[in-house]
Amino acid sequence: MEQSVKYKNIIETALLTSGRPLSIDDLQKLFEEKVERSTIRMLLDDIKNDWNEKTLNLVLVAHGYRFEAKPMFTDSLMRLSPDRAIKYSRAVMEVLAIIAYRQPVTRGDIEKIRGVSLNPNTLRQLLEREWVEIIGQKEVPGRPSLYATTKFFLDDFALKSLNQLPDISHSEDKISHSLEEKLLSADASEQINDQ
Amino acid sequence: MSSELQTDLLNDAKIYGESLSKLPQDLYIPPDALEVYLDSFQGPLDLLLYLIRKNNIDILDIPMATLTTQYMEYVEKMKQIKLELAADYLLMSAMLIEIKSRMLLPPIINDEDDDLDPRAELVKKLIEYELMKTASQELDDISQVGRDRFIAQGYFEKVIEPKSLPDVSIEELFNAWKNVIKRAEQFETHRINRAELSVREHMSLIIKKLGNDQLISFDSFFNEEKDPIPKLVVCFLAILELTKENLIKINQQEPCSPIYIQRA
Numbered sequence: 471m472e473q474s475v476k477y478k479n480i481i482e483t484a485l486l487t488s489g490r491p492l493s494i495d496d497l498q499k500l501f502e503e504k505v506e507r508s509t510i511r512m513l514l515d516d517i518k519n520d521w522n523e524k525t526l527n528l529v530l531v532a533h534g535y536r537f538e539a540k541p542m543f544t545d546s547l548m549r550l551s552p553d554r555a556i557k558y559s560r561a562v563m564e565v566l567a568i569i570a571y572r573q574p575v576t577r578g579d580i581e582k583i584r585g586v587s588l589n590p591n592t593l594r595q596l597l598e599r600e601w602v603e604i605i606g607q608k609e610v611p612g613r614p615s616l617y618a619t620t621k622f623f624l625d626d627f628a629l630k631s632l633n634q635l636p637d638i639s640h641s642e643d644k645i646s647h648s649l650e651e652k653l654l655s656a657d658a659s660e661q662i663n664d665q
Numbered sequence: 666m667s668s669e670l671q672t673d674l675l676n677d678a679k680i681y682g683e684s685l686s687k688l689p690q691d692l693y694i695p696p697d698a699l700e701v702y703l704d705s706f707q708g709p710l711d712l713l714l715y716l717i718r719k720n721n722i723d724i725l726d727i728p729m730a731t732l733t734t735q736y737m738e739y740v741e742k743m744k745q746i747k748l749e750l751a752a753d754y755l756l757m758s759a760m761l762i763e764i765k766s767r768m769l770l771p772p773i774i775n776d777e778d779d780d781l782d783p784r785a786e787l788v789k790k791l792i793e794y795e796l797m798k799t800a801s802q803e804l805d806d807i808s809q810v811g812r813d814r815f816i817a818q819g820y821f822e823k824v825i826e827p828k829s830l831p832d833v834s835i836e837e838l839f840n841a842w843k844n845v846i847k848r849a850e851q852f853e854t855h856r857i858n859r860a861e862l863s864v865r866e867h868m869s870l871i872i873k874k875l876g877n878d879q880l881i882s883f884d885s886f887f888n889e890e891k892d893p894i895p896k897l898v899v900c901f902l903a904i905l906e907l908t909k910e911n912l913i914k915i916n917q918q919e920p921c922s923p924i925y926i927q928r929a
Contacts, residue, residue: 483821486819536817537817538815539815539816541808544814544815547815554811555811555812555813556812557812558805560707560801561707563805564798566801566804567801567803568797568801570800570804571797572797583793583797584797585708585710585790586710587752626811626814627804627810628807635800636800636806636807638796641796641799645792645795649791649795652717653717654782654784
């Protein structure tokens with residue numbers, strides 16, 4: 471029992487001071503002796519429960535576990551440094567969404583979906599933020615770069631994997647229904663068949 | 666939310682002094698207003714979606730003549746002002762006109778040809794774009810690190826504890842120092858400085874020393890005890906140079922007797 475408290479405190483301290491998310495592999499390196507992954511998972515659960523009544527949440531993101539402020543403190547914390555908040559334009563967020571949901575995509579794919587040419591600055595912002603990276607070239611004439619999201623993107627949005635992206639299949643059904651109804655209305659097609 | 670933002674944008678926009686407070690009701694955008702609309706919409710698809718959703722108009726049921734006229738107006742205008750951005754809108758107009766004209770033609774009855782409704786492609790595009798628009802909104806609703814998500818960053822500094830060190834005798838320290846000196850000697854460099862000695866300067870000195878009619882012994886120009894060798898060499902060169910220029914004379918009565926120098 472004594473031992474597990476010691477382990478738990480070491481893990482907790484590491485998580486609070488590492489400055490980056492720590493995976494279970496990382497956490498195993500904390501100990502000279504071999505500590506089973508299952509033990510570490512159990513201890514992480516304990517730590518999570520310990521903090522329930524306190525100010526931080528232990529969350530699992532793409533790169534591992536990290537502590538973050540509970541959402542109830544967000545407003546106050548944002549008041550501390552209002553200039554800190556980085557707000558991206560609608561164009562940047564649209565491009566990010568297309569890369570996230572349709573990856574891997576080329577610049578041309580993005581332009582096709584949005585119906586406008588892509589400002590290079592928009593992509594650069596995402597590349598610089600390391601939310602997006604080039605993962606290769608598409609084997610078509612011109613070999614355009616293929617873009618995909620990074621693990622840092624998942625970290626910053628507190629997602630474990632791409633499966634955790636907000637589910638848009640409901641919206642898809644709704645959108646295609648309403649648009650098809652509006653634009654491919656029966657009377658219009660009758661007109662065609664009528665003559 | 667985004668449409669509120671768009672209205673805000675338009676409130677600030679002015680065209681020929683008149684403020685534009687209304688969003689477009691249909692596809693006929695005066696060319697002058699185009700740039701303003703370009704700012705408030707992400708592109709022609711965005712504009713089409715807005716018209717369908719907000720104004721409930723059937724974008725495929727627009728009189729073709731008006732659309733064509735507007736299209737031609739744009740093309741005219743683009744010759745005068747920079748409107749590269751309008752290209753996407755022109756493409757969209759052209760596409761709408763094409764769809765409309767194809768719908769007016771009797772369909773080709775061909776079982777093999779799966780070319781369906783001419784509108785289908787546009788509808789597909791609109792669906793995908795609106796879906797991605799929704800997705801971007803959903804993504805933006807998630808709190809992000811750097812904006813409204815705060816991660817714990819406790820500070821940790823590695824402190825190195827002072828170790829107790831072994832005692833050192835004075836003798837050992839002295840030996841170590843001697844070794845350092847010894848090694849340092851091996852690296853000592855011998856620097857050769859360029860002596861700032863000028864032959865011309867010595868020539869002047871010799872002339873001065875000779876005065877007008879004096880006869881001075883050759884040896885007295887050289888102070889071997891005090892002067893470094895380079896200085897002696899330069900002095901000798903100066904004497905040779907003066908002789909060559911016929912300013913002094915070197916005399917000797919007989920072999921091995923003293924040599925004298927005098928002004929020429």
